Amino acid sequence: MKAAVVTEFHSPLEIQELAIPDPGPGQVLVRIEYSGLCHTDIHAANGDWPAKPVPPFIPGHEGIGFVERLGLGVQEPAVGTRVAIAWLGSACGQCRYCISGWETLCESQQNSGYSVNGTFAEYAVVAADFACPVPDGISSREAAPLTCAGVTTYKAIKVAKVAPAETVAIFGVGGLGHLALQYARIAGGFVIGVDIQDDKLAMATELGADHVVNARTTDPVAAIQALGGADVAVALAASPASFDQAFRSLRRGGRLVCVALPADDGALNVPIFDMVIGGKSVIGSIVGNRNDLADVFALHAAGRTRVIIADRKLDEVNESIADVVSGKVAARVVFQL
Numbered sequence: 001m002k003a004a005v006v007t008e009f010h011s012p013l014e015i016q017e018l019a020i021p022d023p024g025p026g027q028v029l030v031r032i033e034y035s036g037l038c039h040t041d042i043h044a045a046n047g048d049w050p051a052k053p054v055p056p057f058i059p060g061h062e063g064i065g066f067v068e069r070l071g072l073g074v075q076e077p078a079v080g081t082r083v084a085i086a087w088l089g090s091a092c093g094q095c096r097y098c099i100s101g102w103e104t105l106c107e108s109q110q111n112s113g114y115s116v117n118g119t120f121a122e123y124a125v126v127a128a129d130f131a132c133p134v135p136d137g138i139s140s141r142e143a144a145p146l147t148c149a150g151v152t153t154y155k156a157i158k159v160a161k162v163a164p165a166e167t168v169a170i171f172g173v174g175g176l177g178h179l180a181l182q183y184a185r186i187a188g189g190f191v192i193g194v195d196i197q198d199d200k201l202a203m204a205t206e207l208g209a210d211h212v213v214n215a216r217t218t219d220p221v222a223a224i225q226a227l228g229g230a231d232v233a234v235a236l237a238a239s240p241a242s243f244d245q246a247f248r249s250l251r252r253g254g255r256l257v258c259v260a261l262p263a264d265d266g267a268l269n270v271p272i273f274d275m276v277i278g279g280k281s282v283i284g285s286i287v288g289n290r291n292d293l294a295d296v297f298a299l300h301a302a303g304r305t306r307v308i309i310a311d312r313k314l315d316e317v318n319e320s321i322a323d324v325v326s327g328k329v330a331a332r333v334v335f336q337l
Contacts (some may be wrong), residue, residue, distance in 0.1 A: 002337075003121035003316045006205075009047035012318045015119075021117070021215050023071035029082060030126060035119040036062030036144040036335040037312075038195055039238060040087070042244070042321055044114050047322045048263035053114045061087040061112035062147040063119025064140040065071040065337075067131065074128045074322045082140065083131035084147040085112050085119050085207075090127035096190075114219060122337050132293050137301040145175065145307050147333040148287065152259060153178075153180035153236070155288035157187055160232045161255045164188030169230040171220070171246045172237030172260065173204045175332040180234055181209055182305045194232065194245075195237075197286050203308060215245065222248040235259060240266030244296045252278045257285050309334045 001020050004013040023029040041059040042112045043049055062153055063085040067077050077083055091098050091106035098106050112126065114117040134143045140146070144228045153176050162168055168189040170181045177200075180189045185208050193204030196216035204212050224230055229251025238260040247256045247270060258268070270282060309332035310318045320333045 001122040002314060003058050004096040004115070005058055006045045006053070006313055009045070013045060013059075013321075015315055015317070017068050018121070019126045020123045023074075024071055025072040026074060027071040027125045028036055028067045028077065028083075028128045028131050029069040030063065030085060030121050030124050030131065030336045031068045032063045032065040032122055032124055033140045034064045034144040034196050035335050035337065036148065037058045037317075037324060037335065038062060038148050039324065040148075041113060041120070042324065043261065043263060045264070045321070049261065057113070058119075058121050058167065059113040060119035060121070060123075060124075061085065061089075061114070062144045062149070063112070063124055064134060064143045064147065065124075067124070077128065077131050077133060082134045084134050084293065085124055085126045086130070086132060086147045086293060086304050087111055088130060088289070089116050090130050093129075100294050101289060103289050120317065120335065123306060130290070132290055133303050135297050138297060141309065141311075141334055141336070142300065142307045143297065144299040144334050145179070145309065146296050146300055147293065149176045149332055150179050150300070150305070150307075151288040151293045152176060153234070154183050154296050156180060156234050156257045156259050156285040157183040158288070158292070159283055160234065162187040162232055164233035165190065167192065167228065169194055169224055169233040169246065169249050170204070171233060171235050171242045173200045174236070174330070176236045176259065178203060178207060178308055178331045179305065180236060180260065182207055185230075185314045186299065186304055187233070192224055192227065200330055209307065215242070220245050220313070221248045224330055230254055232257065232296050236303055238262045240264070240268070247280070247282070250278070250280050252280070254278075254280050256280070256282045258282065259285050307332065311336065
C-alpha cells in the first residue's frame, strides 16, 4: 500500500510502499478513501510537543473508508461498513474517565497518527469499537474534516455552554475555526471571526459571522470590547499571543476555551484579579468523544454545516503541509487516497 511516512522529525514525509497491515484481535482493517490534514499532523511530523510520537510512523486521524477485514472476535462493524478513524484510536473503557463519558481523557488511550499508525495510507487498522459509522447523506470527502476539525470545535462550543444571543469570538478562522463559527451559530450565538488573513475573514462572513476582525491591522481586543466584549472566546490559532488576546476580549462572566496547542507549549498568563472580580473562566477542551462525532455527522447530514475543502493527492503531502503552515489554505486540505 502507498503511505506517507514520517521517518525523522523536521524532515519531509516519504511516500513509501508498505505491506497492508493485518487487523489484530478486536481490530478492523479499513480501506481509506479520504483523509484530512490536521495541524496536529504537522506538529507530529515535527515532534513539537512534549509527548512525542516515535518515527517511523504514519500520521493522519481524519480518515474515512470501508471496513475490508475483521480481526479475531470482531462482528461489528461488518465488512463493507463505511467508518471514520478519528484521533481517539482507542481507550480502555474502564477508567473513571471512560465510564463517565470522558474517554478523551483516558490515560491509556491510543491516538491515530501519533501513538499508532494513522490514515495517510491506503489502508489502516483501528479498534473496532472506535471505527465510527458514517451515515448516509454525507460524502466521504466532507466526512473527513468533520472527524477531527468538526468534532473538536463542536466539543469546544459544547463545553463553553454557549447560550442563545451570547457573543462568541472565534480566534483563528481556518480548518477548525470555519466549523467552530457554524456550531456557535447553531447554538444561537452571535459570532465574531478573528484572523490575520482577509480571505479567511471573507470566508467567515460567507459562513454567517456577524462581525470580523483582522488582527494584523486592528487590535482585536479593542475591537471586540467596542462591541461589548465576548461571552465566549475560542482560541484556535496556535499562537500564545492570540490566547492572551482572546482572554482580554472577554466581558464579565466570559469563558475562554483553549483548543489550539502551540508548538512551544507556551504559557497563558492570566491576571488573577481580573479573572476573580470579573467572574471569568479558562477551559481546556480536547477532542469530542464518539457520541459527539455522531452529533457532528447528524448536523452535517441535516444540512446545518458546510465544509470548505482544498482537494489534494497524498503525493502532495509535503507541499500541502507547507501551504497550511504559510496560511495559503483557507480551511481544510483533504487527501484522496
